[in-house]
Amino acid sequence: MTTNSPYQLAVVISSVREGRFAPVVANWFLDRAKQRDDVTLSVIDLAESPGDLSPGVAGADAVVVIVPEYNHSYPGPLKTALDATGPEWHGKPVAFVSYGGISGGLRAVEHLRPVFAELHAATIRETVSFPYAWNHFGPDGEHDDFEGASLAATTLLNQLNWWANALRDARQVRPYAA
Template structure:
């Protein structure tokens, strides 16, 4: 079991599985920024890399168990998600629903984007979902408009001062909550 001073294990979840998606580019960019911090150990969970069942099965499949084990082994999460019709993509909801206890008493940061919006609706819907799972979403989030000047034609964000400040705020909050909740979970079982 890691000690209080050990790096926080952060899972960056790539929330779009769409063919031709930009989510992997954005998620890779964010993970690289997060890896600059010595207090974090960053793992990328790409939902496109799992073969999840189309229908929720009676018994969990190996891919479901693989994903929930990765969630259970993480101290904190950053969900990278596009906005789809004022929400977030269905494959992301499917994956979130595969786990329950594994999310509890852990912090969730959000990097959202859209075309014409910065993914605000996706963020608010994720807040509702994660509160049902006893996870806590960070107040500050990173929002990107793919049609704006802050993102290049490949979907890679330009590292402006404003953007890097937003990334730092999200990671600072995630780290505070992550360390505090990791210690809290060690001291006593969560009262779910």
């Protein structure tokens, strides 16, 4: 039994700092995702609903986490929000769009992968990362490497589409049991 309807993608904006750069990165990613007909989007902004991931994740088939790198890892409020959830993540794919200094947030992503494994979620390989993001987005919200960044987002969304549909179909046939 397979479904061909669009999958529900929740995009989590994990930075809550005042003056944060997260909305620029999130809006850039959301603009690319909105161009697709295989996905329905919702946004969970931890700055607006601190620690409350449950409803948005429970209703999603897949999740993209927009994550900055703070001190070689991810933001504390994201850890708090993740620790307050559990079954909502079971058997769901998670992808990352990261930003930060020289590593582009990839150290934060690598710290998140084992956390999501403990939540019984499947992290996908592809990521979109932006080293020194604040130097590469213009006032229009576009990245100065339009082609490369857009290709990375398309690759991530294509891979996430496969995982979201495969795992959604699997959960319908056999509910995930931790």
